[in-house]
Each structure stands twice: as structure tokens, then as C-alpha cells.
Amino acid sequence: MRALVTGGAGFIGSTLVESLLTRGDDVLVVDDLSAGTRDNLAPGVTVAELDVRDTAALTALAAEYRPDAVFHLAAQIDVRRSMADPVHDASVNVLGTLSVLQAARDAGAGAGAVVVCSTGGAIYGDGAPLPTTEAE
Secondary structure, eight states, X not given: OEEEEETTTSHHHHHHHHHHHHHTOEEEEEOOOSSOOGGGSOTTOXXXXXXXXXXXXXXXHHHHHOOSEXXXXXXXXXXXXXXXXXXXHHIIIIXXXXXXXXXXXXXXXXXXXXXXXXXXGGGGOTTOOSSOOTTO
């Protein structure tokens, strides 16, 4: 499988990348490295350093790579920053997701490919039981 992983240099993304590589998948990481770091990735992992809001660059990259699956883990996750600058938060999280979806579509993802998004644990808030299930 050819997998494109946005936010692949972050904590969750790098764990996913490691699992995909262990399976023998071909992986391309897309990360602007604003929160993640190349040190989280195994040597030799291909990283395209770009912001997921750059629709033109992401679309061109996806068209060239032709992923079978897109794992969208890039996000602005700092709750304090989201409160201080909600426009930035929405720009990264909403417009960035739209950019990823458009890039997948334009790359011919169609019915044969999958886009998987993750929200992270912040959506459950303080006091959520651990582990938190999807039903919580």
C-alpha cells in the first residue's frame, strides 16, 4: 500500500508511520514540522515539508505520489492557542482538512482509496474516563 500521512512527524503520526513501514508499506510523510520533528521518524523516511493548507502544493504532491490511503493527522491541537487565536485554529483544522480531501480527490483517490482522520483526545475534555471510548 502507498500511504500519505499528514502530520506524520508528530507523536501519533510517527507511531502510525512506524507501523505502516513495519507492514512493508510505502509511506510519504507530509508535515510542516511546526509541532512534529524528523527525530520522531526512522532514518530514510521521505518527508515533504509543507503546510496542509497549501492546497496547490499538496494536490501536486498527491498527484505525483498516487496514494492508496491518506491518513490525515496534521492539526493545530493546542487548546490554549485555539482559544487565543480561533481563526488560526480553524484555518489549520478546517481548511487544512478540506485541502487534504481535495488533494486526495484530485489524485484519483476515488472509491479505491481511503482518507482517515483523527481528532485526538482533546475533544473529550477534562474528566473523561480513561481509556475513553467512542461512546463517551
